[in-house]
Amino acid sequence: MTSETTTQKRAIIVGAGIAGLATALRLEQDGWRTLIVERAPARRSSGYMVNLIGPGYDAAERLGILPALAPKALGIFTTVLVHADGSPKMTVPSALAEAALGPRVLTVFRGDLEAALHDRTGAEIRFGTTVSAMDQDPSSVRVQLSDGTVEHADLVVGADGVHSRTRSMLFGDDFRVDFPYVVGAFALSESDHNGATTFIGTGRTAAVVELGPARSSAFFTYRCADPAAELALGPAAALREAFADVPFAASLPVPDDVYFDRVSQVVAPRWSSGRVVLAGDAAWCVTLFAGHGATLALTGADTLGAALASGGDIPAALASWEDTLRPQVTRRQRAARRGMAQYAPPTRLHLWLSEMTMRAVTLPLVRDLVRRAIARQ
Ligand SMILES: Cc1cc2nc3c(=O)[nH]c(=O)nc-3n(C[C@H](O)[C@H](O)[C@H](O)COP(=O)(O)OP(=O)(O)OC[C@H]3O[C@@H](n4cnc5c(N)ncnc54)[C@H](O)[C@@H]3O)c2cc1C
Structure with a gap:
C-alpha cells in the first residue's frame, strides 16, 4: 500500500547529484516524504564551476538555497588565456563573462551547490x-534495493546521471x-591564489x-x-598524456x-513511463559544452514539483511537465553541439576565430549586441 491512500505521498529518488537532491528538496516543500538511494559510498563533492543562469537562479531562490550559496559565489573574474608554456596570450576581461552570462547569474563550484542542496x-x-529491480501498477511502484530491502512509493525519480540505469530499466x-x-x-x-588561467589549444582546453x-x-x-581507451588509461595518466606539453596543467x-568521463548527450523520446520519471542528466544530458547542466537540473526539479502540485493523476502530470520543459532542453542540446568547437577547436582556424571573437566581445558595441542576443534566448 502506498501513501496515496493517506495524505503524505512518498518518492524514491535514485542518485544524490544536483538533480536528485534538488528534486527531493522541491517535493519536500509540498509535503512529500523522500528517500534517496546513491550508489557511491559517500557524497560526491568534486567538479568544476557551474553557472546558475536565469531560470536556474530563480529555481535556486525558490528552493531556498541562495543564502547558503551567496557566500560561496565566485563572482565574475578575469581570466588569463595562456600559451602551452604558461606565458600569457591575452587577458579575457570579466566583462566578457558578464556579457555572456546575463544579469541573473550565480557561479559556484559544483561541490558547493551539492552541499547547499544536501544541507537543506x-x-x-x-x-x-x-x-x-522495479515494477509498478497503476497505484504504486515497488522498488527492490541492493541492500535487500523492498520499498513502495507513489513516484520514482531516476536522477542517476548520464549513464542512468533507471533509464535502461525503464526503456530497455x-x-x-x-x-x-x-x-x-x-x-x-x-x-x-593565482587567479584563473586557461589554455585553449587545437582539440583541447585546460582551465x-x-x-x-x-x-x-x-x-x-x-x-x-x-574515449573508451582514454577512460581505460585512468584520469591521472590520460590527463598527463593529453596535456604533457602544458606544464601548469600536467603537473596538477x-x-x-x-x-572523469566521456562527453555524451541523452536524447530519449520520453522521460517517464507511468509513475517512474527521469530527471537531470539521466533524462536529457546536454553536456558541459552547453554550460546549463546545473541550471536545467534545478529548473527541472522546480517545475516537476509544480506539475505534481497541481494535483490529479501522477503519470499525466509527468507528461505535461515534459511537454513544458523539452523545448528548452532541445535548444540547449543544439547549442552544446555548436559549442564544442569553442572548448576544443577542431583546427587552428577555429582556434584563431575563437580568439578573435573573444577580442571583439571586449568592444562595448559588440558586448551590447551579445547581451541582447542572450536576453532573447
Ligand atoms: C562528482 C561529479 C563531478 C562533476 N563535475 C562536473 C564538472 O566539473 N563540470 C560539468 O559540466 N559537469 C560535472 N558533473 C556533471 C554535472 O553535475 C551534471 O551535468 C549536472 O549537474 C546534472 O546533474 P545530475 O544530478 O543529473 O547528474 P550527476 O551530477 O551525474 O549525478 C548523478 C548521481 O547519481 C549517482 N548514481 C549513478 N548511477 C546510480 C545508480 N545506479 N544508483 C544510485 N545512484 C547512482 C551518481 O553517483 C551521482 O551522484 C559532475 C558530476 C559528478 C557526479
Whole structure:
C-alpha cells in the first residue's frame, strides 16, 4: 500500500547529484516524504564551476538555497588565456563573462551547490545503495534495493546521471549519443591564489581557477578518437598524456574523487513511463559544452514539483511537465553541439576565430549586441 491512500505521498529518488537532491528538496516543500538511494559510498563533492543562469537562479531562490550559496559565489573574474608554456596570450576581461552570462547569474563550484542542496533536504539518504529491480501498477511502484530491502512509493525519480540505469530499466535502451571528447574536473586542495588561467589549444582546453582555499578547481576537456581507451588509461595518466606539453596543467595532482568521463548527450523520446520519471542528466544530458547542466537540473526539479502540485493523476502530470520543459532542453542540446568547437577547436582556424571573437566581445558595441542576443534566448 502506498501513501496515496493517506495524505503524505512518498518518492524514491535514485542518485544524490544536483538533480536528485534538488528534486527531493522541491517535493519536500509540498509535503512529500523522500528517500534517496546513491550508489557511491559517500557524497560526491568534486567538479568544476557551474553557472546558475536565469531560470536556474530563480529555481535556486525558490528552493531556498541562495543564502547558503551567496557566500560561496565566485563572482565574475578575469581570466588569463595562456600559451602551452604558461606565458600569457591575452587577458579575457570579466566583462566578457558578464556579457555572456546575463544579469541573473550565480557561479559556484559544483561541490558547493551539492552541499547547499544536501544541507537543506530532509531526505533519508542511503549511500552505497542502488535499485536492483522495479515494477509498478497503476497505484504504486515497488522498488527492490541492493541492500535487500523492498520499498513502495507513489513516484520514482531516476536522477542517476548520464549513464542512468533507471533509464535502461525503464526503456530497455540507453539513448546516449557519444561525442569524441572526454572531460575531467576536480577540486584543488592547495591554491597559490593565482587567479584563473586557461589554455585553449587545437582539440583541447585546460582551465585552472585558484581563488583561495576551498575555492580552487581544475577542468580539462580534449578531443580523442577513442574515449573508451582514454577512460581505460585512468584520469591521472590520460590527463598527463593529453596535456604533457602544458606544464601548469600536467603537473596538477589528480585526486581520487576526480570526475572523469566521456562527453555524451541523452536524447530519449520520453522521460517517464507511468509513475517512474527521469530527471537531470539521466533524462536529457546536454553536456558541459552547453554550460546549463546545473541550471536545467534545478529548473527541472522546480517545475516537476509544480506539475505534481497541481494535483490529479501522477503519470499525466509527468507528461505535461515534459511537454513544458523539452523545448528548452532541445535548444540547449543544439547549442552544446555548436559549442564544442569553442572548448576544443577542431583546427587552428577555429582556434584563431575563437580568439578573435573573444577580442571583439571586449568592444562595448559588440558586448551590447551579445547581451541582447542572450536576453532573447
Ligand atoms: C562528482 C561529479 C563531478 C562533476 N563535475 C562536473 C564538472 O566539473 N563540470 C560539468 O559540466 N559537469 C560535472 N558533473 C556533471 C554535472 O553535475 C551534471 O551535468 C549536472 O549537474 C546534472 O546533474 P545530475 O544530478 O543529473 O547528474 P550527476 O551530477 O551525474 O549525478 C548523478 C548521481 O547519481 C549517482 N548514481 C549513478 N548511477 C546510480 C545508480 N545506479 N544508483 C544510485 N545512484 C547512482 C551518481 O553517483 C551521482 O551522484 C559532475 C558530476 C559528478 C557526479
